[in-house]
Amino acid sequence: MIPNLQFYSIYLSNHFKIKSQIAAYFLDLNEDQTNSFLYESGLTVNHIEFIKTIKIDLIQAFYQSVESLFGLMSGLENLDSNRNIPDYLINAKIGDLHNFISSFEKFDFCYEYLSNKDTEINGKTYSKVEVIFYFITLVISDFPNTNLNQILDEKNVKGIAHILFSIANAFNREAHNSIKHGLRCMLIDKLNISVNIPDSDNSEPLEIPEDFTNFAGQKDVLLYYTKGPKGDNVATVVCVPINIKHILYLENSLNLLMANMMDQRDIVFGKEKPDTFQCSIFDYDDLIKNKFDSNSNFKSIRFGSPQ
Structure with a gap:
């Protein structure tokens, strides 16, 4: 002890x-x-x-x-x-x-x-x-x-x-786990991105809020993969705006x-x-x-x- x-x-x-x-x-x-x-x-x-x-x-x-x-x-x-x-x-x-x-x-x-x-x-x-x-x-x-x-x-x-x-x-517990367990994440710095919707041919646009401006005017979104609703083992994409400052x-x-x-x-x-x-x-x-x-x-x- x-x-x-x-x-x-x-x-x-x-x-x-x-x-x-x-x-x-x-x-x-x-x-x-x-x-x-x-x-x-x-x-x-x-x-x-x-x-x-x-x-x-x-x-x-x-x-x-x-x-x-x-x-x-x-x-x-x-x-x-x-x-x-x-x-x-x-x-x-x-x-x-x-x-x-x-x-x-x-x-x-x-x-x-x-x-x-x-x-x-x-x-x-x-x-x-x-x-x-x-x-x-x-x-x-x-x-x-x-x-x-x-x-x-x-x-x-x-x-x-x-x-x-x-x-x-x-x-953010899920984002934390996505980084330390297999690096199931990435940073996206574009103002407009699209993420495919599961079981669909469509994509959903994501916009980074204007108040999430970081160094040199950059904008960051942490994109990570996690499990869906309880009982659903299909990977789900989650995007979280990150203000580095x-x-x-x-x-x-x-x-x-x-x-x-x-x-x-x-x-x-x-x-x-x-x-x-x-x-x-x-x-x-x-x-x-x-x-x-x-x-x-x-x-x-x-x-x-x-x-």
């Missing part, structure tokens, strides 16, 4: 951050820059195939990070001292995890889940936003000179609720939440206590204003020293 303390200290909390930043770097390159990289790297693929692969990898990493985030949330929401988090994660059923993710598709649920004070420790009650994302507040006496108002402020709670709501609605934004937000969860636990349970550290806070008004800006500068709060 892997002890929780070791799990917190070795967890790769920046794993998905690194993957998304690598993707963002290549997606920001123009065609000449990309071709120069491919030539110098000895990769004998064309520019279009390379960029589509980067996008598919980003989408897949995002779906995987969503499962990781909510899996950790479900494991960490309970302060049972006997719960071993690694054991909990490997024994959790994937269907239960997906149901947990689906419950966050409604904003009201997200906000109530975070704000309800339903966890009691030594006679004091805490909300899940504190227990999950600001665990350090449970031992705040070790970090003086810190104002908790910013953490418990309604704008921050609503901001995190908005992020969880957006992430849950962007998650928005995926990068959500991934950035998710990575900050992940760091809040894991880094604070590493500090609380670790042997070495830093004199100061900082964690992210999420102003709801700013999130709504900058929701398609993957380079948004999120705010942070510093613990342990005058701000």
